Amino acid sequence: MSSFLPTEQRLALTRRRHPAFPRGPAVLVRLVKHLHKRIHDDANTALKAFGLNHPQYNLLMMLYGTADHALHPSQLAEAAGEKAANITRLTNELCEKGLIARAASEGDRRKLVLTLTPAGLELIGQLLPSICDLLEEQTRGMSAREQAELERLLKKFLDGFDRRG
Amino acid sequence: MSSFLPTEQRLALTRRRHPAFPRGPAVLVRLVKHLHKRIHDDANTALKAFGLNHPQYNLLMMLYGTADHALHPSQLAEAAGEKAANITRLTNELCEKGLIARAASEGDRRKLVLTLTPAGLELIGQLLPSICDLLEEQTRGMSAREQAELERLLKKFLDGFDRRG
DNA sequence: GGATTTTATTTCATAAATGTAATATAGCCA
DNA sequence: TGGCTATATTACATTTATGAAATAAAATCC
DSSP: OOTTHHHHHHHHHHHHHSTTSOHHHHHHHHHHHHHHHHHHHHHHHHHHTTTOOHHHHHHHHHHHTSTTSEEOHHHHHHHHTOOHHHHHHHHHHHHHTTSEEEEEOSSOTTOEEEEEOHHHHHHHHHHHHHHHHHHHHHTTTSOHHHHHHHHHHHHHHHHHHHHHO | OOTTHHHHHHHHHHHHHSTTSOHHHHHHHHHHHHHHHHHHHHHHHHHHTTTOOHHHHHHHHHHHTSTTSEEOHHHHHHHHTOOHHHHHHHHHHHHHTTSEEEEEOSSOTTOEEEEEOHHHHHHHHHHHHHHHHHHHHHTTTSOHHHHHHHHHHHHHHHHHHHHHO
């Protein structure tokens, strides 16, 4: 059946030993952890054929989703949820592959501008069909209505973290 | 407002450029990623006071949630969603702290048995109140009904990955 | 029962992520 | 303008995670 069953059993036992342990929230947290792992692993597998890993793909897609395909490193860090130090390393890798380019920022010379190169755009065009298939397949079990409801609830969940700061 | 808004805007632009890109599934995947990050960071912060990090805490709780507080390394890896190599390192750390103990397995001498020590149990008792508070707070924005519905939908989402193998 | 295959665990090399400090420029204010 | 503060980015050290090979014991097969 579900790969999550053992987790629930352990949680039940935990509650017997420590009744204050909040079952619902703990289940949600563990579900997110499990899902994240599966999503990350699946994506890495699918992207291997294109010479990318998941974080690199995410950076490319953040640029792809921006008006002029250009972002400052700090914006990219924020967009992709990566630490600044990580952005340096990952963008170095993408530069070496020729998928993005670095340029000095016109207005503020502390900043750089990262842009997708034609090769980067080309690669995105090549890999998107695989990624679309993957995303469709991963959510095949849910109706459109369920997906929308899940989206709503996940956003509410995330709001709770924003509130905490 | 929501920290997720920019993500949605980028997704909208992505769809304009590549109409086949499935918005719903992509949003779900990105929400899971954001949530996981926040959960992981919050937990690490809360656990620092107890000298633990999130993966170490997870291992302790997997043992705590098991009938006799004992698991083989391979079971622990499965339970915590960690790779075997990682389990070796993490359990070494926990052994050095005296929170768990290793023993040879009676039946199958390829295996080890990992058990919570009294000190490990004691530490869990000390940190659980903080963790319970944290979990309650993170989910405060959702009603019990919403939490239950979210749990149901996340399980359905996870089922999709189990089906893929 | 001996050879072969499978399973469990660890070791080691490597990759990925993070924190902290260093560097450089911008913006501000007197 | 000069000095102070804030921001952007990178470099370096450290931690954390992963993959692949090595080791050893069990299970299987003939």
